[in-house]
Amino acid sequence: MRLARVRRNGADTLAIAGAAAGGAVRVVPAGSRLPTAPVTPDELAALAAAAPHLPEADPAEFTFLPPVRAPGKIVAIGLNYAEHAAEGGLDVPAEPVVFAKFPSALIAHGETVEWDPAVTAQVDYEAELAVVIGSPARHVSERDALGHVLGYTCLNDVSARDLQRADGQWVRAKSLDTFCPMGPWLVTADEVPDPQDLAVRCRVSGELRQDASTADMIFSVRTLIARLSRAFTLRPGDVIATGTPPGVGMASTPPRLLRDGDTVEVDIEGIGTLRNTCRETA
Numbered sequence: 001m002r003l004a005r006v007r008r009n010g011a012d013t014l015a016i017a018g019a020a021a022g023g024a025v026r027v028v029p030a031g032s033r034l035p036t037a038p039v040t041p042d043e044l045a046a047l048a049a050a051a052p053h054l055p056e057a058d059p060a061e062f063t064f065l066p067p068v069r070a071p072g073k074i075v076a077i078g079l080n081y082a083e084h085a086a087e088g089g090l091d092v093p094a095e096p097v098v099f100a101k102f103p104s105a106l107i108a109h110g111e112t113v114e115w116d117p118a119v120t121a122q123v124d125y126e127a128e129l130a131v132v133i134g135s136p137a138r139h140v141s142e143r144d145a146l147g148h149v150l151g152y153t154c155l156n157d158v159s160a161r162d163l164q165r166a167d168g169q170w171v172r173a174k175s176l177d178t179f180c181p182m183g184p185w186l187v188t189a190d191e192v193p194d195p196q197d198l199a200v201r202c203r204v205s206g207e208l209r210q211d212a213s214t215a216d217m218i219f220s221v222r223t224l225i226a227r228l229s230r231a232f233t234l235r236p237g238d239v240i241a242t243g244t245p246p247g248v249g250m251a252s253t254p255p256r257l258l259r260d261g262d263t264v265e266v267d268i269e270g271i272g273t274l275r276n277t278c279r280e281t282a
Contacts, residue, residue, distance in 0.1 A: 001016060001017075001018050001019075001020040001021075001044070001047065001048055001051070001149070001187075001188045001190075001191065002016065002017040002018040002183050002185045002186070002187050002191075003015070003016060003022075003039065003047070003185065003186045003188070003274075003275065004015055004016075004017075004064055004065075004067060004184055004186065004190075004194070005064070005065040005066065005067055006027070006062040006063065006064055006065060006185065006235040007062060007063050007065060008027060008061055008062035009061075011033070013027055013028045013029075014027065014047070015027050015028075015057065015059075015062065016028075016047060016051045016145070017055065017185065017238070018159070018187075018191065020047075020048045020051040020052070021051045021052065021054070022051075022052050022239070024056045025054060025056065025057055025058070026051055026054035026056055026057060027054060027055060027057040027062070028054060029054070029055060029133040030147055034232065037080070039134075040236075041134070041135075042068055042250050042268045044188065047194070051199070052066065053198075060255075062213070063110060063186045064108045064109040064110055064183050065108050065182040065183075066092075066106045066107065066108045066182050067132070067153050067182060067183045067184070067185055067186040068106075068132055068182070068186075068237050068239060069237075069239050070103060070237070071103050071106075071132075071238055072103075072235050072237060072238055073100065073103075073234075073235070073238040073239070074100060074101040074102070074103055074105075074106075074238075074239045074241065075098060075100060075228060075234075075238065075239070075240050076077055076098070076099050076100065076101050076128075076157060076174065076243075077096050077097060077098060077099050077219065077224060077240070077241060077243040078093075078097035078098075078099060078170070078239075078243065079092070079093050079218075079243065080096070080097075080217050080218050080219055080242060080243025080244075081197040081212065081216050081217060081243055081244065081245045081246060082216070082249070083216065083245065083246035084220060084243070084244055084245055084246045084247075084251075086246070087246050087247075087248070087251035088250075088251060091158075091228055092218060093218070095227070096219050096223075096224060096227055098228070098231075099169070099171060099174065099239070100171060100172045100174075100175075101157070101171075101174045101175050101179070101180050102171070102175035102180075103180075104175070104177065104184070105158075105174070105175045105176065105177060105178065105179045105180035105269075106178065106180045106181075106182060107178045107181050107276070107277060108183050109141070109181070109183040109184035109215070109274050109276070110275065111178070111276060112118070112178065112276065112277050112278070112279050113156075113158055113179065113181060113258070113264070113276050113278045113279070114177070114178045114278075114279050114281050115160070115176060115178075115179075115279075115280060115281065116280075116282050117281075117282060118264075118281050118282060119160070119163075119176070120160035120161075120163055120173075120176070121162060121240065122160060122161040122250065122255070122257050122282070123158065123159070123160055123161075123257055123258040124158070124159045124160075124161050124248050124249045124250050124251060124257055124258065125156055125158060125159075125202055125204060125209070125210075125248065125258060125264050125266075126156060126157035126158070126159060126244035126245055126248055127154075127156060127200050127201065127202035127210050127245070127266040127267075127268075128154075128155045128156070128160065128191070128200075128241045128242055128243060128244050129152060129154070129155070129158050129198060129200060129214055129241075129242045129268055130152065130153045130154065130155035130182060130239050130241050130242070131149055131152060131213075131221055131224075131225070131239065131240040131242060132149070132150045132151050132152070132153060132186060132198050132238075132239055133148055133149065133150060133225075133234045133235065133238040133240070134148060134149055134150025134151070134189070134234055134236055134237055135147075135148050135150075135231055135236060136148075136234065136236065137225060137228075137229040137233065137234040138229050138234070139229055140225060140226055140227045140231060140234040141226060141227045142220075142222040142223055142225075143222075144222065145149065145221070145222040145223075145225035145226045145229075146189065146195070146222055146225070146280065148225060148234065149161070149189040149195075149221070150186070150188065150189060150196060150219065150236070151186040151187050151188040151192070151226070151234075152186070152189070152192050152268075152271055153182055153183055153184075153185065153186045153187070153271060153273055153274075154183065154184075154188050154266045154267070154268050154272055154274035155180065155184065155239070155241050155266070155274070156178075156180070156181040156182075156202075156264060156266050156274060156276065157174060157179075157180070157182065157241050157244060158174075158178070158179040158181065158258075159173055159174055160172075160173040160174075160176060160179075161173070161250045161255075161257070164244075167184065171267065181264075181266075181274055181276045182239070182274070183186065183232070183249060183272075183274055184272055184273075184274060185271070185272045187270065187271050187272070191270070192270060192271075195214060195220075195221045196213055196214050196215050196217065196220050196221065197213070198213065198214045198268055198269045198270060198271065199211075199212075199267075199268070199269040200212050200214060200245055200263065200266075200267075200268050200269075201265075201266075201267045201268075202247065202265065202266055203221045203251070203264070203265040203267070204256070204260075204263070204264055204265075205260065205262050205263050206263075209247045209248075209249065209256070210244070210245050210246065210247035210248070211245075211247065212245030212246065212247075213245075214242070216245060217242065218243075218245065219243075221240075221242060222268075224240055224242060225240070225242045228235065228240065258278050259278065259279060260279055261277070261278065261279070262277070262278040263275060263276070263277050263278070264276050264277075264278065
């Protein structure tokens with residue numbers, strides 16, 4: 001099942017697509033009791049049963065919201081593709097490189113990535129598969145890890161490269177307002193039998209910049225969930241950004257960074273296409 005948080009006629013609701021919706025896009029009617037965020041397994045089952053009977057909707061009638069309303073954590077993984085580490089002149093990590101993005105950086109499909117050139121002059125894109133946790137995970141095994149996944153979505157780990165260098169760590173550079181586009185759809189885990197077999201692509205203003213597969217990850221989704229759950233509890237609604245493949249703008253000679261007016265598309269096989277425009281604010 002494909003789920004999206006949307007705003008339609010001024011009200012926030014859920015859109016459902018995929019086989020459960022009979023191949024159409026359907027919406028939960030305004031005024032209905034909405035599921036919690038994130039959706040629980042029981043609520044997923046109820047939505048799947050109700051989906052064929054919900055009214056159809058034209059996606060042009062609504063705007064997308066981030067697929068997770070208020071994640072407690074956005075845990076990001078650096079250098080999780082060997083070729084991406086190599087293009088940055090860095091060694092392949094022996095353990096996952098873990099950092100965080102502030103949830104306040106979240107924006108939805110169709111919204112605008114904005115930056116003040118007085119703050120950063122080197123804004124880059126990073127196409128990533130994002131994992132949304134569906135049940136608490138603490139000290140879980142790799143064998144059981146995927147059982148804690150609610151679903152998957154697209155994420156752009158927008159990054160200020162000059163701030164990364166200046167700070168010596170990545171939180172500010174990765175957490176500027178609007179620097180975490182995510183969506184548009186959350187695809188439930190039952191529709192993604194193998195998260196390590198998905199094509200990941202990024203286009204900037206129509207030009208293909210990244211083209212890889214999640215099979216190339218150094219640390220798989222299973223491994224990431226298991227390793228992270230040793231350190232802290234992963235809770236429902238937490239997001240794991242699993243790292244970006246090679247082809248980021250800073251690695252080009254000369255660098256091909258984002259510019260005012262660019263459109264960035266993150267396309268993940270079976271998950272969807274996340275599209276955002278870019279704007280300098282001054």
